[in-house]
Each structure stands twice: as structure tokens, then as C-alpha cells.
Amino acid sequence: MSTKGRLYLDGVSVVFDGFRALNNLSLVVEPGEMRAVIGPNGAGKTTMMDVITGKTRPTSGTVRFGDHDLTRMDEADIANLGIGRKFQKPTVFDALTVFENLELALKAPRGPFACLRWILTGEAKARIDQVMEETGLTARAGDLAAILSHGQRQWLEIGMLLMQDPQLLLVDEPVAGMTDQETEHTAALLRRIAGERSVVVVEHDLEFVRALGRKVTVLHEGTMLSEGPIDQVQNDPRVIEVYLGR
Amino acid sequence: MSATIATPTPSRLRLGLRAATIAVILLLALMPVLNRLPADHALHISDFVVSITGKWICYAILALAIDLAWGYAGLLSLGHGAFFALGGYAIGMHLMRLIGPRGVYGHPVLPDFMVFLGYTDLPIFWWGFQSFPYALFMALFVPGVLAGVVGFLAFRSRITGVYFSIITQAMTYALMLAFFRNDMGFGGNNGFTDFKELLGMPLNAGGTRAALFYASLATLVGTYFLCAWITRSKLGRVLIAVRDAESRVRFLGYSVTQAKLFVFVLSAMISGLAGALYVPQVGIINPGEFSPGNSIEAVIWVAVGGRGTLIGAALGAFSVNAMKTWLTTIAPDLWLFALGGLFVAVTLLLPKGLLGLLRGRRS
Numbered sequence: 001m002s003t004k005g006r007l008y009l010d011g012v013s014v015v016f017d018g019f020r021a022l023n024n025l026s027l028v029v030e031p032g033e034m035r036a037v038i039g040p041n042g043a044g045k046t047t048m049m050d051v052i053t054g055k056t057r058p059t060s061g062t063v064r065f066g067d068h069d070l071t072r073m074d075e076a077d078i079a080n081l082g083i084g085r086k087f088q089k090p091t092v093f094d095a096l097t098v099f100e101n102l103e104l105a106l107k108a109p110r111g112p113f114a115c116l117r118w119i120l121t122g123e124a125k126a127r128i129d130q131v132m133e134e135t136g137l138t139a140r141a142g143d144l145a146a147i148l149s150h151g152q153r154q155w156l157e158i159g160m161l162l163m164q165d166p167q168l169l170l171v172d173e174p175v176a177g178m179t180d181q182e183t184e185h186t187a188a189l190l191r192r193i194a195g196e197r198s199v200v201v202v203e204h205d206l207e208f209v210r211a212l213g214r215k216v217t218v219l220h221e222g223t224m225l226s227e228g229p230i231d232q233v234q235n236d237p238r239v240i241e242v243y244l245g246r
Numbered sequence: 247m248s249a250t251i252a253t254p255t256p257s258r259l260r261l262g263l264r265a266a267t268i269a270v271i272l273l274l275a276l277m278p279v280l281n282r283l284p285a286d287h288a289l290h291i292s293d294f295v296v297s298i299t300g301k302w303i304c305y306a307i308l309a310l311a312i313d314l315a316w317g318y319a320g321l322l323s324l325g326h327g328a329f330f331a332l333g334g335y336a337i338g339m340h341l342m343r344l345i346g347p348r349g350v351y352g353h354p355v356l357p358d359f360m361v362f363l364g365y366t367d368l369p370i371f372w373w374g375f376q377s378f379p380y381a382l383f384m385a386l387f388v389p390g391v392l393a394g395v396v397g398f399l400a401f402r403s404r405i406t407g408v409y410f411s412i413i414t415q416a417m418t419y420a421l422m423l424a425f426f427r428n429d430m431g432f433g434g435n436n437g438f439t440d441f442k443e444l445l446g447m448p449l450n451a452g453g454t455r456a457a458l459f460y461a462s463l464a465t466l467v468g469t470y471f472l473c474a475w476i477t478r479s480k481l482g483r484v485l486i487a488v489r490d491a492e493s494r495v496r497f498l499g500y501s502v503t504q505a506k507l508f509v510f511v512l513s514a515m516i517s518g519l520a521g522a523l524y525v526p527q528v529g530i531i532n533p534g535e536f537s538p539g540n541s542i543e544a545v546i547w548v549a550v551g552g553r554g555t556l557i558g559a560a561l562g563a564f565s566v567n568a569m570k571t572w573l574t575t576i577a578p579d580l581w582l583f584a585l586g587g588l589f590v591a592v593t594l595l596l597p598k599g600l601l602g603l604l605r606g607r608r609s
């Protein structure tokens with residue numbers, strides 16, 4: 001089987017001052033797959049994303065995307081490989097407008113001189129308009145990101161991911177702090193985004209995970225506790241004990 | 247601005263600001279002309295005012311350079327005075343070479359201080375400085391290379407914020423100590439002075455002074471347009487993004503190191519050019535130009551005028567220096583207190599500086 005576009009973690013450990021945030025974690029996400037990762041607070045979900053995106057170097061273990069060894073690359077290079085990330089705390093650029101945020105994320109040459117010479121073509125503009133449409137931000141195009149609501153900031157960040165046109169999307173707790181309606185909108189958005197790309201969604205909210213309706217991985221204390229469809233996982237006695245039973 | 251309009255629309259304000267800026271530039275351009283009027287003419291402007299304004303124009307160029315790095319990319323350099331001084335030294339070396347046999351010791355090649363220190367040959371790093379294009383090139387090249395090296399080391403190791411500021415401050419301090427030494431070959435604590443001519447024109451002639459004034463003014467306007475072009479390009483938005491959320495920019499696939507290096511090197515080169523225009527006008531360059539206080543003062547101009555607004559940076563350089571000139575004549579001991587107080591007041595009360603005040607309190 002081809003390894004192209006496949007995310008492969010094997011025996012990954014991350015130790016912070018003696019504390020094992022990730023403990024011998026192994027995980028494979030196939031191209032085009034959508035995976036939900038759940039687990040109690042402190043389980044290591046965010047740390048896992050940090051390792052994949054080059055923010056944190058694993059203490060030991062293998063992290064590969066296709067043929068690329070991600071443990072040897074920096075954040076920008078990993079992003080340019082086609083791995084996009086949405087942070088737990090929404091991070092958009094407050095001093096820029098919605099349109100400008102998306103324009104920065106748009107896949108295009110990234111060097112300083114290329115940016116200096118950049119001219120917004122009709123094609124690029126159409127692409128930005130399309131993503132604003134998809135994320136429901138068309139009416140806010142000219143507004144500074146600073147004045148968006150919490151939900152809109154999350155969608156803007158998801159929109160920025162779409163602009164990057166990544167092969168693998170990592171989404172950290174996209175619906176935290178959202179209203180029910182916003183949560184539904186987000187689930188629909190993520191389902192639409194999936195398809196040809198792989199998506200890893202970290203979430204607490206089980207209803208949301210159920211709404212996504214995909215394979216689930218349960219993390220606990222830095223290791224994988226259980227993996228499978230949501231109903232199977234919810235009935236796993238180990239999972240019930242550490243997470244769902246409380 | 248019409249008093250009946252409580253909150254003018256931004257575009258209207260921008261137009262007003264633009265008109266005011268053009269008016270100020272035209273007034274500045276008139277100064278050397280008015281200087282030529284007879285001394286008893288009502289519109290006559292004294293040599294003193296023209297020459298001090300010429301200095302301030304150079305300071306305004308430096309302020310633009312600092313604002314580009316600090317206001318847009320978040321790089322608070324407390325060592326930009328070093329780039330300014332290096333540009334000044336480069337042109338100073340050219341001016342020293344042009345003195346030729348007219349020095350006190352009458353040596354055909356060596357500047358007086360070298361004869362005095364017992365040099366027999368011109369040091370290698372002085373070669374070529376008899377050429378004006380070469381000296382001008384070095385005024386840009388040396389600050390650019392220094393900023394490139396310091397910036398590369400700092401940005402690659404992800405040194406940011408106050409640590410970066412401290413490194414740049416240490417850089418200018420170290421250079422000051424080095425330039426104070428006689429054996430560096432830069433005239434020690436006396437630096438360079440007694441310049442005679444530039445491009446075949448005697449430096450003390452009115453025409454030369456006017457030419458230098460116009461060259462500085464043209465450079466200021468040119469630098470403004472260069473900075474405006476950069477800050478309005480996508481690169482400008484990348485810089486703002488780096489300033490506000492550096493790590494997020496990396497996850498979008500941009501090299502933060504490259505973006506910062508670009509802006510820091512360019513900013514250093516502009517500062518060097520400002521220094522190169524400054525030295526022929528003031529007629530002296532010495533290691534005092536490297537003193538850490540100079541760099542801090544220049545940052546205060548930008549803070550006072552309005553960080554992140556190009557016009558504000560230039561406005562800050564003019565207004566703080568006007569205040570300095572006025573205060574140092576009436577109460578010289580008060581200046582440092584006033585400067586410190588001004589900085590605190592602006593930081594607390596006017597985070598967007600004077601330009602923010604002009605634009606009203608809307609955020």
C-alpha cells in the first residue's frame with residue numbers, strides 16, 4: 001500500500017521534565033480518512049498535534065507523513081508539505097480583515113520577495129470568495145478579525161486551513177465554547193471539507209463526534225486506549241472507566 | 247477639518263492627512279529658498295533653522311526605518327543608532343580622504359589622526375573610500391551586513407521581544423566601545439571632523455548645504471514611498487501577522503526568520519543612508535553616535551509620533567526634536583526627565599501616539 005499522504009506515528013513519546021505527555025503513542029491516518037480523537041483533559045491530544053506540526057520534538061518515536069520524517073522539519077516546512085492546523089485557542093490575525101486573513105493563508109509562494117510582488121488575481125479572489133461563502137463569512141469580508149464573534153473566529157481559522165488546501169487537516173477542539181447551532185454548522189463544515197483530504201479532529205464533545213460519524217481514537221495519559229466506531233468505543237469497559245463513566 | 251463633523255470618516259481624515267503632509271513637504275522644500283532672502287526680509291529663515299531642519303529630516307528617515315521594523319514587524323531594536331552611525335562613519339571616511347594634503351600635517355593621503363598615531367600606510371579597510379559611490383555603497387552595505395548577521399543569529403534561535411531589544415542595545419554599546427579605541431583606525435574618541443568638500447563642492451557653501459538639505463528631503467520622501475509600498479503589499483500583512491502572532495504565521499508555511507531578516511536588514515540600510523546624509527550636514531562623526539541613549543531616543547520619537555503609522559514616525563522625529571531644541575536652550579538639565587516623562591505618558595495615555603490623537607480615539 002502506498003504511503004503517500006498517510007500520517008504514521010509509531011512509539012511516540014514526549015517527556016516534559018519527567019512527565020510523559022505522550023507515552024508510546026502509535027496512530028495511522030490513511031489518506032482521505034476523517035478521524036476523531038477524544039480523551040479527557042490532559043490526555044495529550046494537543047501535544048500529539050504539536051508533534052505532528054513540528055512545534056514539539058518527540059523524545060522518541062517515528063512521525064512520518066508519506067515519505068517525510070516530520071521530526072526533522074520545522075513548522076513552516078511541515079505546513080508547506082500540506083499539513084494544516086487549527087489551534088485549540090482560535091488564532092487569527094486581529095489587525096487584518098477577514099479577507100486579508102484568508103489571503104495570507106492562500107497557497108502561494110511564501111518568500112518575502114514573492115509576497116512583495118504579490119498581486120491578487122481574479123482566480124485567487126474567486127477562491128477567497130468561495131471559502132468565505134463556505135464558512136459563512138462573506139458579509140464580514142472587510143471587517144477586522146478582532147471584532148468577529150467566537151464562532152466566526154473559529155470558522156475563519158477553518159477557512160484559512162481551506163485556503164492552504166492541505167492534504168491533512170488537524171483540528172483541535174473546534175466547537176469548544178460554541179452554541180448548539182454553531183456546533184452543528186461546524187460539524188457540517190468539517191464533513192464537507194473532508195473527502196479527498198485526511199482530517200484529524202480533537203474533541204471533547206461526544207455529541208459532536210457522533211455527528212461526525214467516523215472512526216474514533218480514545219487517548220488517555222498519552223497512549224491510545226481504544227479505537228473504532230463510536231458505539232464500540234463507548235461500550236469499551238476501559239473507556240467507560242477512565243472517561244465516559246464519570 | 248470642519249468643526250461640524252464630529253467623527254470624520256477615515257477616508258476623509260486620510261485625505262486631510264495626506265494634504266497636510268504634502269503641505270509640510272512643500273514648506274520644507276521652500277526653506278533653503280527663504281534662507282536666501284535678505285536677512286531683514288520678513289520671510290527670511292536663518293541658517294540655524296535650515297541646518298537644524300536638515301538634521302531633523304535625517305532623524306525622520308531613521309524614524310521611518312525603526313517604525314518599519316518595530317511598528318510593522320514587532321522588532322523593537324534598541325540599537326538602530328549603530329546603523330545610523332555606521333552610515334555616518336562610511337561617508338565620514340570619504341570626507342576624510344577628500345581632505346588630502348589640506349590637513350594640519352599636510353600628508354597627501356593619510357588623515358591627520360593617522361599621521362598623529364604614527365601610521366605609515368593607509369589601512370586596508372580605508373581603501374576605496376576616496377570614491378563617493380563606494381562610500382555610499384558602504385554606508386548601506388555595512389549596516390545591512392551587520393543587521394543580517396545579528397538578525398540571522400537572533401531570529402533563527404527565535405530570540406524575540408525584550409531579549410532581542412537587549413541584544414541590539416548591547417550591539418550598539420559594543421560598537422561604541424570599539425570605536426572609542428584609537429587602534430581601531432577610526433579616529434578614536436575624536437572621530438572625524440574638519441571636512442572640506444563633497445562631490446567637488448565646499449561643505450560650508452550655502453549651495454552645498456541647500457543641496458544636502460534637498461537630498462535629505464528627497465530621501466525622506468523616497469523612503470516613505472518605499473515603506474508605504476512594503477507595508478501595503480502582502481509582505482506588509484505578513485509582517486503584521488508576525489508582529490501579532492508569530493508562531494501562527496509559521497503554521498501557515500511562512501518563514502518568520504526570512505520575513506524578519508528582510509525587514510531588519512532593509513531597516514538597517516535605510517538607517518545607514520540617514521546617517522550618511524546627516525554627517526556632511528553636521529560636519530562631525532564620533533563614537534558618541536553609537537551611545538545606547540541615541541537609539542532609545544529614536545525609538546521614543548516613533549512611540550510619540552505613532553508606532554505602525556509611517557507619517558506618525560516622521561512626525562514624532564520632528565516634534566520630539568523640536569521640543570528637545572527648545573527645552574535644551576531654556577533648561578538643559580530637564581531634557582532627559584522630559585524625555586522619560588514623555589515616553590511614559592505616551593505609553594500610558596497615547597498608545598497610538600500623536601497620530602492616534604489626530605485620528606481621534608476610535609480604535
Ligand SMILES: Nc1ncnc2c1ncn2[C@@H]1O[C@H](COP(=O)(O)OP(=O)(O)O)[C@@H](O)[C@H]1O
Binds near residue numbers: 044047
Ligand atoms: N510545554 C509543556 N510543558 C510541560 N507540560 C506540558 C506542556 N504541554 C503540555 N503539557 C502537559 O502535557 C499534558 C497533556 O497536555 P495536552 O496535550 O494539552 O492535553 P489535551 O490537549 O489532551 O488536553 C498535560 O498534563 C499538560 O499539562
Ligand SMILES: [Mg+2]
Binds near residue numbers: 045046088
Ligand atoms: Mg488540548
